[in-house]
Amino acid sequence: MIELRNVDFGYEDKLVLKNISFRIDQTESVVIMGPSGSGKSTILRLVLGLECPQRGEVLIDSQNISVMSEKEKRELRKSIGMVFQDGALFDSRTVGENVGYYLIEHTKMSWKEIEKKVVEMLGFVGLDADEIIDKLPELLSGGMQRRVAIGRALLSTNPRIMLYDEPTTGLDPQSTENVLALINKLTRERSISTIVVTHQIADALSIADRFIVIHEGEIAYDGDFVGLRECRDERVRAFLGPFRASMDLVAEKRFMNGV
Amino acid sequence: MVASLFGRPIYIAETMEQMYLIGIGSLFLVVLTGLFSGQGFAIAFANELADFGAKDYLGRIMSLAIVRELGPTLTGLMMAARVASGITAEIGSMKVSNQLDAMRSFGIDPIRKIAVPRLITLIIMVPTMTIVCDAVAIFGAWLIALFHAHISSTLYWAAIRERLIFGNIFVGLVKPVIFSFVIAFISCYKGFTSEGGTKGVGQATTDSVVMSSITILIANFIFTKFFFPILKGYL
Numbered sequence A: 001m002i003e004l005r006n007v008d009f010g011y012e013d014k015l016v017l018k019n020i021s022f023r024i025d026q027t028e029s030v031v032i033m034g035p036s037g038s039g040k041s042t043i044l045r046l047v048l049g050l051e052c053p054q055r056g057e058v059l060i061d062s063q064n065i066s067v068m069s070e071k072e073k074r075e076l077r078k079s080i081g082m083v084f085q086d087g088a089l090f091d092s093r094t095v096g097e098n099v100g101y102y103l104i105e106h107t108k109m110s111w112k113e114i115e116k117k118v119v120e121m122l123g124f125v126g127l128d129a130d131e132i133i134d135k136l137p138e139l140l141s142g143g144m145q146r147r148v149a150i151g152r153a154l155l156s157t158n159p160r161i162m163l164y165d166e167p168t169t170g171l172d173p174q175s176t177e178n179v180l181a182l183i184n185k186l187t188r189e190r191s192i193s194t195i196v197v198t199h200q201i202a203d204a205l206s207i208a209d210r211f212i213v214i215h216e217g218e219i220a221y222d223g224d225f226v227g228l229r230e231c232r233d234e235r236v237r238a239f240l241g242p243f244r245a246s247m248d249l250v251a252e253k254r255f256m257n258g259v
Numbered sequence B: 001m002v003a004s005l006f007g008r009p010i011y012i013a014e015t016m017e018q019m020y021l022i023g024i025g026s027l028f029l030v031v032l033t034g035l036f037s038g039q040g041f042a043i044a045f046a047n048e049l050a051d052f053g054a055k056d057y058l059g060r061i062m063s064l065a066i067v068r069e070l071g072p073t074l075t076g077l078m079m080a081a082r083v084a085s086g087i088t089a090e091i092g093s094m095k096v097s098n099q100l101d102a103m104r105s106f107g108i109d110p111i112r113k114i115a116v117p118r119l120i121t122l123i124i125m126v127p128t129m130t131i132v133c134d135a136v137a138i139f140g141a142w143l144i145a146l147f148h149a150h151i152s153s154t155l156y157w158a159a160i161r162e163r164l165i166f167g168n169i170f171v172g173l174v175k176p177v178i179f180s181f182v183i184a185f186i187s188c189y190k191g192f193t194s195e196g197g198t199k200g201v202g203q204a205t206t207d208s209v210v211m212s213s214i215t216i217l218i219a220n221f222i223f224t225k226f227f228f229p230i231l232k233g234y235l
């Protein structure tokens, strides 16, 4: 469970998030959308405890993250998986070591066993393990690096929370579909809380049924798809403008399927 | 960082990797530095001493100058130039590409994972390299004594040995330990606090080398001036 209560946060002098409150239950998936620079990545950083709110509280499983010691935070983070917006792969470690990072650091498994899981995971995200496992990340294309980053975040023993910062940006349709399927599979099978930041409205719809729209650091909308389509809020309408057509398409499809 | 030094886990593999990179990588540089500065100083001293007819003291002077001052300072400066820049650049680029945050997101403490192995390595390697530098410099000075100043080998080595007392060696080894802390703290700090993309990392790297070099020189002076007299009473 993830809960933000009246959170204000700013970098140095600039207030980036204003009075943010929401609550995400265990097994719930939520999509966060909003214009560039509205503070989406910052929310994920707060949930991970990489930043501390200036006001308000960030609660993970009812524990206030701001009053935790570094040691407690490290323990907590072991159960949170995060895909960074830019991948943030360890550039001096091979793809295999990147994907197996959690297992290498936190388990006593031998490299042979880890390698097996890494190969499996690389296949899972649609990459040819034999070809890239011993390469450095810089030799891969942007989309491939992104999938490696996703594989790295997924390959931990048992995450209870998964955070994805624009996981499908820059991927071809096939990989996008794979990644989305993966996110869904994980959410369902392991009963975890998921936050996905994305600009792709179609992707958003296939991941979650709850949407939070952020506008200049404030929550402009929090609710389901139907409400989102009909939302009268100026800021939400402006943001959704370009996506209208695809939203109508989805709504139609849903109607046909009787959802 | 000091607290982390005694905390767990200590990352053995990382430390070994650093020992190799920092130690073996600096060896050649330190040998060259020792050899040429030892010879340079020996020539200058030999000529000056010859004017007083005191050439035979060359060994004593070299022994003192190298073990107590030259060896530690030159090695410290060379390691600062070579190692501090590397450490700051590496940590700095990890910082600006979010790799440190990624590490944190896996529940790993970057200080313990990155800084502590480097600190431990430096605490071991700077003194070790100082010994290498001392030895090579004394050897270089011997060549000068033999072929330039025409002092007999026996005389030179006897003089060297006479000044290689515990006190001098002790001072010559405490200094590099202090320098290792200077290099590790400044270079890691500059890396972890670098900001502003690749340009920021470049700036931090330059700052790191400049600051650690100057701090080494100042620390050396302070140690020689204030602590050595205190120590002397006990040695």
Ligand SMILES: Nc1ncnc2c1ncn2[C@@H]1O[C@H](COP(=O)(O)OP(=O)(O)OP(=O)(O)O)[C@@H](O)[C@H]1O
Binding pocket: A011, A012, A016, A034, A035, A036, A037, A038, A039, A040, A041, A042, A043, A085
């Ligand atoms: N390290 C930082 N220091 C200062 N300001 C920052 C920092 N990181 C982000 N900001 C500012 O905080 C605001 C929100 O940034 P954030 O990265 O959360 O946006 P975002 O919604 O994720 O945008 P995008 O969709 O482009 O990724 C931006 O205005 C940005 O300039």
Ligand SMILES: [Mg+2]
Binding pocket: A040, A041, A042, A085, A165
């Ligand atoms: Mg972002």
